[in-house]
Amino acid sequence: MPEADLALIRDAAVEAGQIALGFWRGAYRRWDKDAGAGPVTEADLAVNARLETLLRPARPDYGWLSEESPDDAARLSARRVFVIDPIDGTRAFIDGHEGFAVCIAVVEAGRPVAGVVHLPARGQTYAASADGPATRDGRPIRPAAGRLPGATVLTAKSALAPEHWRGGQVPAVQREFRPSLAWRLCLVAEGRFDAALSVRPAWDWDIAAASLIAERAGCAATDRSGGTFRFNGVMPQSAGLVVANPALHAELLAGLADPAAPPQLRAVT
Numbered sequence: 001m002p003e004a005d006l007a008l009i010r011d012a013a014v015e016a017g018q019i020a021l022g023f024w025r026g027a028y029r030r031w032d033k034d035a036g037a038g039p040v041t042e043a044d045l046a047v048n049a050r051l052e053t054l055l056r057p058a059r060p061d062y063g064w065l066s067e068e069s070p071d072d073a074a075r076l077s078a079r080r081v082f083v084i085d086p087i088d089g090t091r092a093f094i095d096g097h098e099g100f101a102v103c104i105a106v107v108e109a110g111r112p113v114a115g116v117v118h119l120p121a122r123g124q125t126y127a128a129s130a131d132g133p134a135t136r137d138g139r140p141i142r143p144a145a146g147r148l149p150g151a152t153v154l155t156a157k158s159a160l161a162p163e164h165w166r167g168g169q170v171p172a173v174q175r176e177f178r179p180s181l182a183w184r185l186c187l188v189a190e191g192r193f194d195a196a197l198s199v200r201p202a203w204d205w206d207i208a209a210a211s212l213i214a215e216r217a218g219c220a221a222t223d224r225s226g227g228t229f230r231f232n233g234v235m236p237q238s239a240g241l242v243v244a245n246p247a248l249h250a251e252l253l254a255g256l257a258d259p260a261a262p263p264q265l266r267a268v269t
Contacts, residue, residue, distance in 0.1 A: 002106070002129035005059075006114040009082075009104040010127055012054040016047045017102050017120030020087055024121060025096045039090050044068050047086035047102060055082055055104075062106070065236060067205045081107045081232045085205035088117075089180030098122050099179045105208035110230040115209030117182045126186040126213050134217035136190055143219045143245045146194030151248055152176055154184040155197040164199050166257050185210035185243050189217035195244035195252060199224055199259070204236040211243070220249035224256055 023043035030041040048068040056064065059082070063075030066084035075081050082104065087093050089100035098121040106114040113130040126141075128134040134141050146152060149172035160175060162168035176193060178184050184196040185207065196214075208231045214221045222228060224240030231238075239259060242252050 002113045002131055005080075005106045006116070006127060006129045006132070008055070008058055009106065009114060009116045010118075010125060012051055013102045013104050013116045013118035014120075014125065015054065016050045016086070017118050019043070019047050019050050020093070020100070020102065021120050024093060030094055039094060040068065041087075041090060041094065043093065044087045044090060048084065051082075051084055051086060051102075051104070063232070065204060065232060067203065071236075075232060076234065079108060080113075083107050083112075083204050083208040083231060085182065085203075088182045088206055092179035097179065099183055101180045101182050103182045103205060103209045105212065105231070107204075107208055107231045110232060112208050112212035112231060115212035117186050117210050117213060119180075119183065126189070126210070128213040128216040130212065130216075132216065134189055134213045134215075136186070141190035141217050143188055143214075143217055144191035144194050145245055145247075147248050148172065148251045150174060151194040151244075153195045153197055153252075154178055154187060154193050155195075156200075159197050159199045164257055165255050169255065171252070171255050181206045182210040185214045185221070185241075188243050189214040189219055195242070195248055197224075197242055197252060198240045199256075200240060201237045202241050204231045204238070207238065207241060211241075214243050218245065219243050220246045222249070222253075224253075224259065226253050 028042040063078030063081035085103040088103050093100040102118045104116050105112045117126040153173040188196045211221045221243045223238045
């Protein structure tokens with residue numbers, strides 16, 4: 001079943017990506033979500049709608065969790081759930097940059113069993129199932145073997161503030177950034193960068209597919225405290241993330257300070 005699901009969501013991501021490209025660098029409506037939740041566009045909603053027409057009839061018993069759909073508590077009792085980000089990296093999309101992705105995962109018992117991250121403007125598709133290799137465009141990928149000091153880390157500048165590190169000792173890393181969180185994990189999975197780090201809460205739809213891809217490539221992928229990701233909970237967020245080869249992952253975890261307080265999470269309504 002994971003391989004059948006992977007084929008389904010890979011095809012859906014590529015098709016929906018064409019919807020996104022039809023809007024990209026064109027004229028379309030955009031606005032800000034409530035409560036400072038970031039921008040959204042006509043394209044996000046159109047991609048989401050197309051994914052619904054492709055996926056829900058194909059797996060009518062699967063639940064649905066998408067950034068651009070009203071949440072439905074019925075997903076909590078479903079055996080498997082689609083976890084969707086129609087456009088991860090909406091700001092990049094609005095700015096006309098290539099770094100946005102269509103993200104789809106199938107989650108069972110809290111863990112992803114199939115995941116796809118498709119970058120339409122770059123023509124790249126990362127994919128993995130729970131019992132298969134991680135690939136980019138069909139070719140297996142592996143992480144780099146970087147260690148501290150000097151590892152290349154995809155992260156926000158704020159994550160390297162002293163308050164996030166034990167004793168204020170920020171590790172000696174080379175910081176880079178990419179707009180799509182899912183893409184960051186995939187870039188680590190294929191060895192383009194050594195690690196991805198976030199000290200902020202991460203939504204399920206941003207990381208469910210990409211975390212599976214990273215794990216199947218050979219990365220350790222956990223929350224910022226080293227806990228296993230569990231998706232499709234009542235609160236669909238994780239407490240940050242650390243993704244890297246196992247040795248570097250351990251080094252980064254050892255240096256991170258314990259979070260001062262739990263993240264503010266969105267409850268199902």
